[in-house]
Amino acid sequence: MKPRVLFVYYTFTKQALRVTEDMESVFRDRGWDITRAQIELTDARYKDRFKQFPLQHRYLDIIRLLPAQLRRATGEIRIPRQAEVGDYDLVCIGSPTWWLTTCMPIRSYLKSGAAAQLLEGREVAAFVVCRRYWKNNLKTVKRLAEANGATSIGETHFSYLGGQVRSLLSLISYLGTGEYRDRYLGVKIPPTNLQPDGDDAARAFAVRLADHVEIVSTSRGG
Ligand SMILES: Cc1cc2nc3c(=O)[nH]c(=O)nc-3n(C[C@H](O)[C@H](O)[C@H](O)COP(=O)(O)O)c2cc1C
Structure with missing residues (x-):
């Protein structure tokens, strides 16, 4: 049986996607089965503003999210089926920072019944993409994943x-x-x-994760 990894992330300017692609290349070369699940922000209050890039009213669009982000609010999202069920050896969670913390779509996913079901008993790794502020975001992703019964085996961040x-x-x-x-x-x-050396750092992170899961699986006789 090939080991299985799921990437679940939200992305607007495609930085989390870029890290996902770099990490995937490592797992692919090592013969893993790779699944991707991109969370969509479908909340009526924000979806039209964030459905196109570049933003039409950049200041207004960003500031409109501030109250919800400060409240740590969740919103309506679309969760792909692959992030609801699946027997994964590793789940990698990609979270952009919005207003100093985890962006609404990823917070909403991690607080959903789907994540509670999927993450129970799984090993997870988190990566944050941001301009500068990663700590709070990473801590939140880890805390919410662990509250769903997951074990965190790695974390990293990428900044500008x-x-x-x-x-x-x-x-x-x-x-x-x-x-x-x-x-x-x-x-x-x-x-x-993301900085030019971000691609190498993403691949190095994936190597550490794959090593960990493969070694643990071998020692368990899997
Ligand atoms: C609404 C909004 C708020 C943001 N707030 C922050 C912030 O508080 N701190 C920070 O370091 N980056 C912030 N950023 C920058 C993003 O975290 C960064 O651009 C990230 O790489 C975007 O990832 P994505 O392209 O995968 O969506 C913000 C971006 C947006 C769109």
Whole structure:
């Protein structure tokens, strides 16, 4: 039997997808069976704003999420069948940071009955993608997964170039244009999105996870 890994993630600008693809390449080379489940934000209050990239009203669209994120609110999502049932050896959860914490779609998934059913007794690994703020997000994903009866076997995060101000200006510029620009509001800005060495780091993380699961399975005689 091939070992099985599920990637469950939400992605808007495709950074969590990029990490997923890099990690998948490692599992694929090692002969694992790979399943993907992308969570969709279907909540009527937000879905139209987030159905297209770049954002039409970047400041407004981001700020509109602030109250819900501060309340740690959940919202309506669509959960693919693959993230409801399945006998996986490992579940990798990809969570972008929104307003300093776990984005609503991933929080909603982790608090759903589907996640409670799927994650019970499973090994999970979490990765956060963000501009800068990963700690709270990662801690939340781990806590919610463990509350569903999962065991966390690894965690990591990926963040952007630039200091506090320039990385923020660069992200805002990108969210509104979908392009990498040199300047925003007259300030020189670094490229946004995951750092160039993120791909290697994602693959190295996947190697550690695959090693762990394979070694444990061999020692159990599986
Ligand atoms: C609504 C919104 C709020 C965000 N808030 C934060 C934040 O508080 N801290 C941070 O480091 N990044 C923040 N970001 C940046 C995202 O975490 C980052 O762009 C992430 O890589 C997006 O992943 P995705 O492309 O897979 O959706 C925010 C992005 C959006 C769209």
